Amino acid sequence: MAAIGMIGITIAGVLRYVDPDPSKSISWALAGFSDGTVWLIFGAFVFSIGYAKSGLGRRIALQLVRLLGAQDPWAGLRHHAFRSGAGPRHAIHDRP
Numbered sequence: 001m002a003a004i005g006m007i008g009i010t011i012a013g014v015l016r017y018v019d020p021d022p023s024k025s026i027s028w029a030l031a032g033f034s035d036g037t038v039w040l041i042f043g044a045f046v047f048s049i050g051y052a053k054s055g056l057g058r059r060i061a062l063q064l065v066r067l068l069g070a071q072d073p074w075a076g077l078r079h080h081a082f083r084s085g086a087g088p089r090h091a092i093h094d095r096p
Contacts, residue, residue, distance in 0.1 A: 010029065
């Protein structure tokens with residue numbers, strides 16, 4: 001889907017559909033890449049791909065479980081129950 005968008009912007013910029021002046025047309029096509037938010041999102045995707053391929057996220061999670069799990073073995077289950085809405089807080093407040 002993203003590739004189709006990039007192809008469309010490239011065609012519009014090169015064939016001067018936006019502006020007859022080639023420099024303005026190319027400037028329009030590249031203007032979206034000057035925003036810092038675009039690069040922030042791109043960087044997040046690059047990091048996520050790196051974490052998935054290297055397994056670093058899993059290793060960090062296992063280290064945290066190893067370090068924190070010895071203190072309270074039920075902490076992870078309790079955290080998951082409250083985050084999913086299955087905890088007692090939900091049962092008390094959602095009654096009609």
